[in-house]
Amino acid sequence: MSVISVDQLCQLLAEIAPLQLAETWDNVGLLVGDRSAEVNRVMTCLTVTPAVVEEAVSEKVDLLVSHHPLPFKPTNRITTDTTAGSMLIDLIQAGTAIYSAHTAFDTAANGINQMWADRLELRDVKPLVEPESSSGHEDDLDRILRPGRVGELPQPTTTGAFVLRVGCLVGSENLRYIGDAERLIRCVAIACGSGGSFLSAAKRRGCDAMITGEATFHACLEAESVGIELVLVGHYQSERFAMERLAEQLAVELPELTIWASQRESDPLRFLE
Numbered sequence: 001m002s003v004i005s006v007d008q009l010c011q012l013l014a015e016i017a018p019l020q021l022a023e024t025w026d027n028v029g030l031l032v033g034d035r036s037a038e039v040n041r042v043m044t045c046l047t048v049t050p051a052v053v054e055e056a057v058s059e060k061v062d063l064l065v066s067h068h069p070l071p072f073k074p075t076n077r078i079t080t081d082t083t084a085g086s087m088l089i090d091l092i093q094a095g096t097a098i099y100s101a102h103t104a105f106d107t108a109a110n111g112i113n114q115m116w117a118d119r120l121e122l123r124d125v126k127p128l129v130e131p132e133s134s135s136g137h138e139d140d141l142d143r144i145l146r147p148g149r150v151g152e153l154p155q156p157t158t159t160g161a162f163v164l165r166v167g168c169l170v171g172s173e174n175l176r177y178i179g180d181a182e183r184l185i186r187c188v189a190i191a192c193g194s195g196g197s198f199l200s201a202a203k204r205r206g207c208d209a210m211i212t213g214e215a216t217f218h219a220c221l222e223a224e225s226v227g228i229e230l231v232l233v234g235h236y237q238s239e240r241f242a243m244e245r246l247a248e249q250l251a252v253e254l255p256e257l258t259i260w261a262s263q264r265e266s267d268p269l270r271f272l273e
Contacts, residue, residue: 010035014029042247043056043059052064052265121154148195170237188207
């Protein structure tokens with residue numbers, strides 16, 4: 001059986017989510033680790049947390065594929081004085097590499113926003129953010145690989161019914177939304193994670209509603225003022241499922257490896273019952 005290296009896994013992950021799609025402020029690719037190291041065990045997660053690190057170390061994970069980067073911002077020191085520093089030290093000592101595609105995976109042709117469009121069975125799906133260039137020349141790949149998604153529902157539905165359907169998809173009956181439960185909606189925008197900044201794009205594209213993970217209070221007020229029904233599914237719920245699917249995809253493509261999505265990661269937000 002041939003040995004698979006960290007670098008080979010990085011190349012495969014970059015095919016799934018080309019890193020050039022990432023936002024300029026993002027930190028993507030191999031963030032920690034030795035490219036030549038052998039990989040036998042891979043774990044995906046949404047965010048590197050102490051619980052995820054404990055699992056990765058105890059399960060002898062060689063490569064941790066996290067959606068949210070660690071480290072994210074430049075750091076002057078890595079010490080146990082901070083949670084991030086402690087986690088990095090533990091992973092480095094255990095020989096666990098870290099890879100993140102983050103906004104590249106959000107945007108990719110089969111990335112998180114497209115997965116949402118597929119889940120909702122949207123029609124005539126296009127990028128939410130339009131090209132900045134007006135040259136008139138743009139191939140299919142360029143049109144697909146831009147942030148967000150927008151599409152038409154199979155049939156018009158009320159906001160209330162739509163929120164219930166989305167709630168079923170994420171397994172929650174406690175979704176928050178801004179808007180009128182009785183309003184008919186047809187055109188839906190998708191921006192996973194924290195997508196309040198995409199409201200203007202949704203308005204320009206004539207969207208009736210937008211799904212995102214979370215938004216600031218002022219973004220919620222903006223949605224109300226411009227007449228866009230805003231559905232907040234929670235940051236975790238808007239993206240974690242995609243990391244589970246990624247683990248399944250990698251397991252199919254690399255059956256010789258042991259690959260799974262973190263079993264200890266959970267949404268930090270709770271609801272009283």
